[in-house]
Amino acid sequence: MARPKEFDRDEVVKRAMAVFWEKGYEATSTEDLLRAMGIGRQSMYDTFGDKRRLYLEALQRYQAESGAQLIERLQAEESPLQAIEQVLLGVAAETPAERARGCMYVSSIVELAQKDPEVASLAKSGTILCETAFERIVREAKRKGEVDRSVDERKTARFLLATVQGLRVMAKAGATPEALRDIAAVALTSLKSR
Amino acid sequence: MARPKEFDRDEVVKRAMAVFWEKGYEATSTEDLLRAMGIGRQSMYDTFGDKRRLYLEALQRYQAESGAQLIERLQAEESPLQAIEQVLLGVAAETPAERARGCMYVSSIVELAQKDPEVASLAKSGTILCETAFERIVREAKRKGEVDRSVDERKTARFLLATVQGLRVMAKAGATPEALRDIAAVALTSLKSR
DNA sequence: GCCGTTCTGGACTGGTCTGTCAAGCACCGG
DNA sequence: CCGGTGCTTGACAGACCAGTCCAGAACGGC
Numbered sequence A, B: 001m002a003r004p005k006e007f008d009r010d011e012v013v014k015r016a017m018a019v020f021w022e023k024g025y026e027a028t029s030t031e032d033l034l035r036a037m038g039i040g041r042q043s044m045y046d047t048f049g050d051k052r053r054l055y056l057e058a059l060q061r062y063q064a065e066s067g068a069q070l071i072e073r074l075q076a077e078e079s080p081l082q083a084i085e086q087v088l089l090g091v092a093a094e095t096p097a098e099r100a101r102g103c104m105y106v107s108s109i110v111e112l113a114q115k116d117p118e119v120a121s122l123a124k125s126g127t128i129l130c131e132t133a134f135e136r137i138v139r140e141a142k143r144k145g146e147v148d149r150s151v152d153e154r155k156t157a158r159f160l161l162a163t164v165q166g167l168r169v170m171a172k173a174g175a176t177p178e179a180l181r182d183i184a185a186v187a188l189t190s191l192k193s194r
Numbered sequence C: 001g002c003c004g005t006t007c008t009g010g011a012c013t014g015g016t017c018t019g020t021c022a023a024g025c026a027c028c029g030g
Numbered sequence D: 001c002c003g004g005t006g007c008t009t010g011a012c013a014g015a016c017c018a019g020t021c022c023a024g025a026a027c028g029g030c
Helices: A009-023 A030-037 A041-048 A051-076 A078-091 A095-101 A104-112 A117-141 A154-170 A177-192 B007-024 B028-037 B041-048 B049-074 B080-094 B096-101 B104-112 B115-145 B153-172 B177-192
Strands: none
Touching: A009 A030, A009 A051, A009 A104, A030 A041, A030 A051, A041 A051, A051 A078, A051 A104, A051 A117, A051 B153, A078 A117, A078 A154, A078 A177, A095 A154, A104 A117, A104 A154, A104 B104, A104 B153, A117 A154, A154 A177, A154 B104, A154 B153, A154 B177, A177 B153, A177 B177, B007 B028, B007 B049, B007 B104, B028 B041, B028 B049, B041 B049, B049 B080, B049 B104, B049 B115, B080 B115, B080 B153, B080 B177, B096 B153, B104 B153, B115 B153, B153 B177
């Protein structure tokens, strides 16, 4: 044992995540990262390897956090259907800054999934995580009779994930909360109706 | 008058578009562009100003082309509802390479809409273009009795656009054609039903 | 065929990028 | 309180970046 690190690894990853989330991978320089993380250059390279590794770690953290948040929100309501509704409307309810920041998961897919196999792999596991969460809640909704028994859980889960991603893109494109609510409302009719 | 340009402006924009589309804005170097366009450095700067201007022109061209293609496809079928279905299933029917390349419009929004006002502006006009096209076809479908009269054209149009963007993100994330078809199928139930 | 204009190609510039090196300093165990 | 581990800091290296400059070549008008 010798001198311990002066910073909290978890904390600096979190700060790096915020920068990558805001600006994307390519547009973020190491300088940006170091300033936000509040650590020296060498500390960053010693601790994380390089910019790409740091990004991957930040992305993993983002996925874990936002995945957990999704699952939490889906279980927050008494009614599964209402929980789904709240998740879809959630994007519309965010602050303009939040809507503009968008979703780091979506950004990573669009910017990097084609050229970085590890990002692609994280994208796939993230998809499975979210789909599974939605699938469970749809099943629950079916069990409670809130959606018709003919609804296919798997397909609907996939659809809901795609809808959230569509909402995120629309939000970044500058859609109004009203437009986002419209999208959520129509999406929900495919669950409610038969 | 003097010496005319040796290249076709339209053709080189098209080639630049392909590169930006494939790699994104930041990840594309001027070298990449010049190689693909087959012209000299100075020719590019004289003709287009700088990298950003060239990108904006390429993006505009992409929007015009893909917007026209959307409108065309929406009118290709006898039945408006089937046309919508064909558009949604279209993403699933693309080759793996096409699905991986994704949609330049979506990429521009995710990568640049926050920091470049002109990209944001193009994003908004693109949204209006697509929404209007979808709105028209939904109205047509209503007129023909293919969807219920209670369906709101505007909301549904917004929803359909969001669905296409969701499909594009999912496709880039590596979703199988089957998963994409699932998403399209569920999305369509919100039109067909009741 | 010649002149003026404009396009072309290559060399170049200043700046920024990611990643490394080396020197010194802070901490912990003994 | 001392030795050694390893963290920190600032300077640095090499590559690459967007964009400019310049000399020369190709073309149209006359």
